[in-house]
Amino acid sequence: MVWKTLLRHCIAQPAAPRRQDPAAVAALRQRLAAAGHEKLGRSLAIRHVAAGSCNGCELELRATQNLIYDLTQYGLSFTPSPRHADVLLITGVAGGNMIAAARQAREAMADPVLVLAMGDCAVDGGVFKGSPAIAGGAEAIMPVDLFVAGCPPEPAQIIEGLLALLEVNDILLARPVRVPR
Amino acid sequence: MKLLSSQDWQAHAGKFIALWTDAQYAYALYQPAELVATPLVEGAYPALRHKGAAWFQRLAHDGYGHNAIGAADTRPAIEHFRSADGTAPWPEFASPGGEGVHQVAVGPIHAAIIEPGHFRFSLRGEEVLKLEARLGYSHKGTLALMRGKSPRLAARFAARISGDATVAHSIAFAHAAEAALGMTPPPRAVYLRAIMAELERLANHGSDIGAIAGDAGFSFLDARFALHREVLCEAARAAFGHRLMMDMVIPGGVAGDMSSGGAAAILAALLALESELPGLTRVFEDYASLQDRVVGTGVVSPALAAAYAAGGFTGRAAGQNHDARVSPGYAPYEHFGLEVPVEQDGDVAARIRIRLAEMTESIRLIRDMLANLPDTVIAMAPPSGSGSGLGVAESFRGPVWHWLRIEAGAISDAFAADASTLQWPLVEFAAATGILADFPLINKSINASYSGVDL
Ligand code: SF4
Numbered sequence: 001m002v003w004k005t006l007l008r009h010c011i012a013q014p015a016a017p018r019r020q021d022p023a024a025v026a027a028l029r030q031r032l033a034a035a036g037h038e039k040l041g042r043s044l045a046i047r048h049v050a051a052g053s054c055n056g057c058e059l060e061l062r063a064t065q066n067l068i069y070d071l072t073q074y075g076l077s078f079t080p081s082p083r084h085a086d087v088l089l090i091t092g093v094a095g096g097n098m099i100a101a102a103r104q105a106r107e108a109m110a111d112p113v114l115v116l117a118m119g120d121c122a123v124d125g126g127v128f129k130g131s132p133a134i135a136g137g138a139e140a141i142m143p144v145d146l147f148v149a150g151c152p153p154e155p156a157q158i159i160e161g162l163l164a165l166l167e168v169n170d171i172l173l174a175r176p177v178r179v180p181r
Numbered sequence: 182m183k184l185l186s187s188q189d190w191q192a193h194a195g196k197f198i199a200l201w202t203d204a205q206y207a208y209a210l211y212q213p214a215e216l217v218a219t220p221l222v223e224g225a226y227p228a229l230r231h232k233g234a235a236w237f238q239r240l241a242h243d244g245y246g247h248n249a250i251g252a253a254d255t256r257p258a259i260e261h262f263r264s265a266d267g268t269a270p271w272p273e274f275a276s277p278g279g280e281g282v283h284q285v286a287v288g289p290i291h292a293a294i295i296e297p298g299h300f301r302f303s304l305r306g307e308e309v310l311k312l313e314a315r316l317g318y319s320h321k322g323t324l325a326l327m328r329g330k331s332p333r334l335a336a337r338f339a340a341r342i343s344g345d346a347t348v349a350h351s352i353a354f355a356h357a358a359e360a361a362l363g364m365t366p367p368p369r370a371v372y373l374r375a376i377m378a379e380l381e382r383l384a385n386h387g388s389d390i391g392a393i394a395g396d397a398g399f400s401f402l403d404a405r406f407a408l409h410r411e412v413l414c415e416a417a418r419a420a421f422g423h424r425l426m427m428d429m430v431i432p433g434g435v436a437g438d439m440s441s442g443g444a445a446a447i448l449a450a451l452l453a454l455e456s457e458l459p460g461l462t463r464v465f466e467d468y469a470s471l472q473d474r475v476v477g478t479g480v481v482s483p484a485l486a487a488a489y490a491a492g493g494f495t496g497r498a499a500g501q502n503h504d505a506r507v508s509p510g511y512a513p514y515e516h517f518g519l520e521v522p523v524e525q526d527g528d529v530a531a532r533i534r535i536r537l538a539e540m541t542e543s544i545r546l547i548r549d550m551l552a553n554l555p556d557t558v559i560a561m562a563p564p565s566g567s568g569s570g571l572g573v574a575e576s577f578r579g580p581v582w583h584w585l586r587i588e589a590g591a592i593s594d595a596f597a598a599d600a601s602t603l604q605w606p607l608v609e610f611a612a613a614t615g616i617l618a619d620f621p622l623i624n625k626s627i628n629a630s631y632s633g634v635d636l
Binding site for chain 2 (some may be wrong): 002005006048049051052053054055056058060061062063065066067068069080093096097101130131132133134152154
């Protein structure tokens with residue numbers, strides 16, 4: 001069973017890889033160039049922090065790693081330690097109970113860091129906008145570089161956003177170290 | 182609903198499911214769907230002795246400030262960050278004590294792509310003596326947001342109580358709204374709801390089994406089940422326009438009909454899964470290194486499951502035969518003779534076996550329902566009435582309950598109990614039957630929702 005399936009995979013044609021969303025790249029390039037950003041490599045390690053999500057975004061984020069989307073083919077991978085991470089990926093509304101922990105994760109990362117807010121909740125609170133229990137989106141608790149909207153965004157959209165980070169990354173020069181607060 | 186004196190309230194026997202309060206009453210729910218209440222006296226009510234009541238009493242205190250008189254456990258459940266200056270002092274995590282006992286703190290941010298929560302383990306060497314879970318990190322104030330909105334508008338919040346059970350929560354919420362307003366949704370909507378709910382069950386059961394194997398270092402099953410989840414999500418998108426089928430179930434019916442190619446996409450996904458499932462099951466059963474990690478791990482004894490009236494596969498793997506689709510039951514399952522698998526071992530392996538059996542049953546149900554799909558309208562507008570109602574649906578992890586009070590078309594009070602509320606204490610018990618390295622498997626095998634409890 002195991003061997004047969006593995007063999008089938010070896011001879012199967014893989015799906016064509018995805019491309020970054022050009023609009024997102026252009027917008028991000030402008031934004032980061034204005035801020036001046038230190039160069040990172042072509043391979044980014046991502047630390048995901050769920051800051052008050054409904055867990056729908058996590059399901060789709062996990063799906064980017066499956067056999068169809070295969071995130072690692074682009075040089076993107078998840079890491080458990082913020083110390084090893086280049087990208088902080090935030091899902092959820094930035095709930096009051098997660099503000100301190102999310103900021104600690106950001107502080108534990110070595111600059112330069114790219115921050116991506118994924119899902120409508122992380123963009124601006126989504127349907128939970130206005131609840132007194134939340135800060136209302138990742139930007140309310142730290143500077144954010146890129147937003148990927150959707151409730152939840154589909155795996156293809158998430159990958160396009162991450163590829164945009166890769167794309168702008170190699171043209172940018174020294175950006176001052178940012179300390180969140 | 183039966184109104185009880187405080188003595189009768191405390192003496193009430195039965196399998197306890199949930200407890201909540203509104204401005205006037207404290208409510209308690211017992212299997213299969215018996216609702217009792219007692220008036221609040223100065224914002225307080227007598228504590229219930231049922232094992233599962235403690236969490237709910239803590240939640241009622243944190244959410245509404247209502248005290249359970251005589252409750253043994255008065256720790257906050259979700260509102261940690263209450264001190265005026267915004268600081269969050271860590272509570273004292275009681276240790277069982279003894280020589281060489283130390284504590285390990287994990288979270289709220291975890292290593293994998295999952296929700297936040299804090300686990301405090303008390304260990305002797307590798308052996309877990311005690312686990313205390315501190316939840317609330319995903320708290321969003323969901324129930325408060327429902328107030329003042331029409332059932333249709335508030336359905337968006339019900340759909341986001343726990344994203345992996347979005348269909349089940351939406352169905353339970355719709356059932357509650359429909360009961361409150363005295364309406365029956367059209368038959369086609371009822372069938373489409375059930376088809377979506379079974380698709381959701383299949384996707385979650387499969388990917389969880391794969392993830393457990395992945396945590397045991399066996400990534401083959403993880404990869405295969407994740408692929409089937411992907412195919413099922415794409416079929417759901419083709420049929421209903423959303424991979425998780427979020428916001429598809431609304432009070433009065435469903436938001437849209439199945440697309441013309443939808444049935445074919447679903448049937449193709451089912452066929453792919455069905456043809457590989459026996460092989461994947463054999464891999465799970467035959468690999469000694471995998472069985473070694475799951476057999477006898479994280480045992481929830483039948484006695485413990487009974488004490489907490491555990492629902493879902495966690496209960497059914499430990500002798501509880503309860504399934505909300507059968508009892509109290511709701512349409513359209515009465516037409517399809519649902520088989521409810523039950524085992525006694527209560528370990529990780531038994532929970533996986535139950536879920537595998539449920540997958541086969543869900544495949545059959547979806548096919549039968551697609552073949553018998555009634556040809557009616559798909560939704561009716563909810564009338565602008567008043568009333569209160571209770572609704573239930575069996576999510577993949579167990580029953581989810583919603584209760585609503587509607588006044589002149591707007592929700593004045595809402596309550597939701599995810600199956601996880603009764604399962605988190607079981608995670609704590611199950612963790613204390615093994616070593617720390619087994620915790621990821623145990624946790625994933627029960628897969629209690631964080632967001633579903635934190636609300
Ligand atoms: S954006 Fe949508 S799916 Fe993502 S966490 Fe928020 S409510 Fe859930």
